[in-house]
Amino acid sequence: MPITVEHVTHFLTVAAELIHAYRDELTSLDAAIGDADHGANLDRGFAAVIARLPTVADKDIGTVLKTTGMTIVSTVGGASGPLYGTAFVRAGMALADRHEMSAEDVVLALEAALDGIVARGKAQPGEKTMVDALVPAIEALRAALADGRSLTRAVQAAAAAAAAGAQATIPMLAMKGRASYLGERSIGHQDPGATSTAYLLRALAMTCSRNEEEA
Amino acid sequence: MIGLLIVSHSARLAEGVQEFVGQIGGDQIPVVAAGGASDGSLGTSVERILAGLEQLRAADGILALVDLGSAVMSVETALEHFSGPPVQISNAPLVEGAYLAAVEASNAEATLDQVAAAALQARELMKVYE
Numbered sequence: 001m002p003i004t005v006e007h008v009t010h011f012l013t014v015a016a017e018l019i020h021a022y023r024d025e026l027t028s029l030d031a032a033i034g035d036a037d038h039g040a041n042l043d044r045g046f047a048a049v050i051a052r053l054p055t056v057a058d059k060d061i062g063t064v065l066k067t068t069g070m071t072i073v074s075t076v077g078g079a080s081g082p083l084y085g086t087a088f089v090r091a092g093m094a095l096a097d098r099h100e101m102s103a104e105d106v107v108l109a110l111e112a113a114l115d116g117i118v119a120r121g122k123a124q125p126g127e128k129t130m131v132d133a134l135v136p137a138i139e140a141l142r143a144a145l146a147d148g149r150s151l152t153r154a155v156q157a158a159a160a161a162a163a164a165g166a167q168a169t170i171p172m173l174a175m176k177g178r179a180s181y182l183g184e185r186s187i188g189h190q191d192p193g194a195t196s197t198a199y200l201l202r203a204l205a206m207t208c209s210r211n212e213e214e215a
Numbered sequence: 216m217i218g219l220l221i222v223s224h225s226a227r228l229a230e231g232v233q234e235f236v237g238q239i240g241g242d243q244i245p246v247v248a249a250g251g252a253s254d255g256s257l258g259t260s261v262e263r264i265l266a267g268l269e270q271l272r273a274a275d276g277i278l279a280l281v282d283l284g285s286a287v288m289s290v291e292t293a294l295e296h297f298s299g300p301p302v303q304i305s306n307a308p309l310v311e312g313a314y315l316a317a318v319e320a321s322n323a324e325a326t327l328d329q330v331a332a333a334a335l336q337a338r339e340l341m342k343v344y345e
Contacts, residue, residue, distance in 0.1 A: 035284070077253065077257070078285050079284055079288055085261075
């Protein structure tokens with residue numbers, strides 16, 4: 001079954017719900033090694049995205065994702081605004097004018113999102129950033145699809161890899177962003193950006209699972 | 216004429232740097248403050264930065280001076296939506312960099328490269344002598 005605009009907007013709705021539910025956790029992770037605004041910022045950004053979704057409901061997938069990115073850029077004042085904003089805009093550019101997408105297109109969109117985050121933040125794996133959740137997620141997704149697993153199973157594997165990736169940031173020394181100013185004191189804390197990335201992947205897995213049940 | 220864009224997480228800090236730098240050039244050097252998030256809270260705003268760049272559109276070049284964290288990424292994101300004079304983002308500390316940039320920019324013939332180089336000298340500025 002191909003993925004349609006309805007599935008994409010469903011994913012964004014679930015993502016907004018998850019971010020809202022974990023808002024305080026994300027903010028307290030950020031309080032430990034950043035500026036204590038990650039949960040509140042993302043919650044505001046995704047709430048604005050949900051408010052904008054009806055205006056693009058009849059558009060293509062690329063337009064929905066690009067609108068999501070631009071809304072995040074204009075409403076999120078922390079580093080996650082330019083980072084997630086660029087990620088969604090790039091994913092939208094990769095799926096421009098498309099009304100349907102395949103499992104391979106999910107990989108393509110996530111790779112474009114990762115390229116956007118790396119281009120904007122210049123982070124490499126191991127530097128205690130959202131890259132440390134997204135890179136293992138894409139690897140797990142690709143490996144599962146290559147093994148012939150369904151998209152739902154593959155995205156579940158990606159979400160699990162992202163969560164493990166976020167947890168693996170705990171012993172890392174922060175090399176980018178506000179946490180890097182803390183030096184050694186950043187060690188021992190889970191990165192808030194990697195954590196929110198893991199929630200977005202979980203939202204994707206929840207969306208796929210629900211669609212599979214309904215199918 | 217080179218314009219200076221002051222980008223800080225704090226709107227008041229950006230305005231303070233603008234005021235401080237204004238002491239050098241008076242109203243000769245175009246200096247625009249683009250601080251704070253869209254709602255005025257602590258943070259940076261791509262929209263505010265873009266509006267600041269637009270205000271400096273008449274300049275021959277724009278040097279953006281930033282504090283830290285998301286400031287650089289927000290300026291870079293804004294630049295993807297700006298097609299005006301060339302813009303450079305300075306690696307200089309905000310206050311000292313803006314000050315030295317303004318000194319250089321007070322020469323109306325100074326190029327963007329020259330103003331950017333002057334700002335970077337702030338990294339080696341001595342304040343306390345042995």
